[in-house]
Amino acid sequence: xxxxxxxxxxxxxxxxxxxxxxxxxxxxxxxxxxxxxxxxxxxxxxxxxxxxxxxxxxxxxxxxxxxxxxxxxxxxxxxxxxxxxxxxxxxxxxxxxxxxxxxxxxxxxxxxxxxxxxxxxxxxxxxxxxxxxxxxxxxxxxxxxxxxxxxxxxxxxxxxxxxxxxxxxxxxxxxxxxxxxxxxxxxxxxxxxxx
Numbered sequence: 654x655x656x657x658x659x660x661x662x663x664x665x666x667x668x669x670x671x672x673x674x675x676x677x678x679x680x681x682x683x684x685x686x687x688x689x690x691x692x693x694x695x696x697x698x699x700x701x702x703x704x705x706x707x708x709x710x711x712x713x714x715x716x717x718x719x720x721x722x723x724x725x726x727x728x729x730x731x732x733x734x735x736x737x738x739x740x741x742x743x744x745x746x747x748x749x750x751x752x753x754x755x756x757x758x759x760x761x762x763x764x765x766x767x768x769x770x771x772x773x774x775x776x777x778x779x780x781x782x783x784x785x786x787x788x789x790x791x792x793x794x795x796x797x798x799x800x801x802x803x804x805x806x807x808x809x810x811x812x813x814x815x816x817x818x819x820x821x822x823x824x825x826x827x828x829x830x831x832x833x834x835x836x837x838x839x840x841x842x843x844x845x846x847x848x
Contacts, residue, residue, distance in 0.1 A: 657713040659832050660740040661686065662731050664749040664772040666723050666806075675792040676805040679748040680719050681817075682790060682824035687717050689825065694719065699733030708829050715832065716740070725771035728779025735780065745785040746828050747776060752801060754791030757816055759823045759843050762787050763836055786831060790824045 663683025664676075671677055687694065692704035697718075704717040716738055720730040735745055743763075749772060754760060764784040767773035777783040795804035809817055823843065830839040 657744075658716070658738060658740055659713060659744045659746060660716045660718060660731070660735055660738060661746045661748065661828055661832075662718045662720075662727070662734075662776075664724055664727055664747060665719065667721055671806065673808045674806050675809060676724060676750055678750045678790045678792060678821070678824070679788075682748045682788070682821045682828070683717050683719060685821050685825040686715075686828060689829075690715070690717065692717070696721075697734065697737075699730050699737055701730040701734055703734070708832065713832060725775055727772045728775035728777075731776050732779035742780045742782045742785050745776075745780065746788060746831060747773065747785055748788040748790065748824055748828060749773060750792045750805060751789035752792060752794055752805070754789055754793075756791050756793040756813055757820050758791030759820070759827050760789045760791075761827055761831060761836060761839050761843060762789070786836065788824055788827045788831070790820065 663679040665671065665680035666676060687704045689708055690704055690706035692706045694702035694704055697703045700721050701718045706715060708715055716734060718734050720727045749770060753768060763786050767777060795801055827839055827843050830842055
């Protein structure tokens, strides 16, 4: 792969039971990027489905990837793809759900802890560094006493589903801006955005 190639991973769980849940918002955003690239996901031996292409003509090559396994085992496929395509951790972007951000919020950062997110924990362990980029897609906190683990595995509420397409476009735009213009430009564009 060219020196400027990127690996963009959308986190989620496999199968129809999970595809519309909050935990799968990363994979939903990746579908938006795949549409922009004009590709269809195909199997890769690293235990993932991928699309290769460019987000814009003349832009850097990107590998869009969804693990075939569950969220908490995302590290192996991400590490395998990074090695296969020669992408260093500092050009890996992980799009994931974020309980600590209100719904309809997108924020970006590089590195940091996993905040109890098992997908991020497994990726940091497999890459041997936490210094990959994260596109954090806000799903909000569970209401009342609802357990967070139950909350993330539930579908979005009807009001949220109405706004979800815009949120997914924003998450895809955030990843694209990060690739094209860098972290600071992406943060300036998406942090504190009025809704």
